[in-house]
Amino acid sequence: xxxxxxxxxxxxxxxxxxxxxxxxxxxxxxxxxxxxxxxxxxxxxxxxxxxxxxxxxxxxxxxxxxxxxxxxxxxxxxxxxxxxxxxxxxxxxxxxxxxxxxxxxxxxxxxxxxxxxxxxxxxxxxxxxxxxxxxxxxxxxxxxxxxxxxxxxxxxxxxxxxxxxxxxxxxxxxxxxxxxxxxxxxxx
Numbered sequence: 651x652x653x654x655x656x657x658x659x660x661x662x663x664x665x666x667x668x669x670x671x672x673x674x675x676x677x678x679x680x681x682x683x684x685x686x687x688x689x690x691x692x693x694x695x696x697x698x699x700x701x702x703x704x705x706x707x708x709x710x711x712x713x714x715x716x717x718x719x720x721x722x723x724x725x726x727x728x729x730x731x732x733x734x735x736x737x738x739x740x741x742x743x744x745x746x747x748x749x750x751x752x753x754x755x756x757x758x759x760x761x762x763x764x765x766x767x768x769x770x771x772x773x774x775x776x777x778x779x780x781x782x783x784x785x786x787x788x789x790x791x792x793x794x795x796x797x798x799x800x801x802x803x804x805x806x807x808x809x810x811x812x813x814x815x816x817x818x819x820x821x822x823x824x825x826x827x828x829x830x831x832x833x834x835x836x837x838x
Contacts, residue, residue: 666721670725677702696736696744702729719770730782752789756782759779760807763778766779780827783830784807
């Protein structure tokens, strides 16, 4: 791996991630304004978020295939976050979808994020996807105690991280999986 100058690191990586955060926040403020003025109903809001999230994933994958890692990873990360938040809103705020489908769609977002991370050798994407996977039970919680379902999910998520470990030697991902499982168990 080649050495990069400090300027290149700041210009390529930090500014890209800062740009994604600014894009995410500006979209959020625009949507807040649109919601307050009743431009979109709940279904339109969620649909817009899902379309935007999928668009960010496709654009990020395109840039990653063209070897533009910083912008590609930033867009994919923004797409994953947008999809998680849109599904959370659809379930929790607007009650547009029941708990089980919301949980299933969030699992698909996690799987897609990890698959893109492995495909493009992008540890930050796997980290974000698995972190989203561990937050998923909290986002779809109804306050009940589905112990067996929770621990089966944590087991499957851990098995997924173990499968990734078979292909990649990402110690940080292993540590995240261990910490996430422990925190979910402790919170239960």
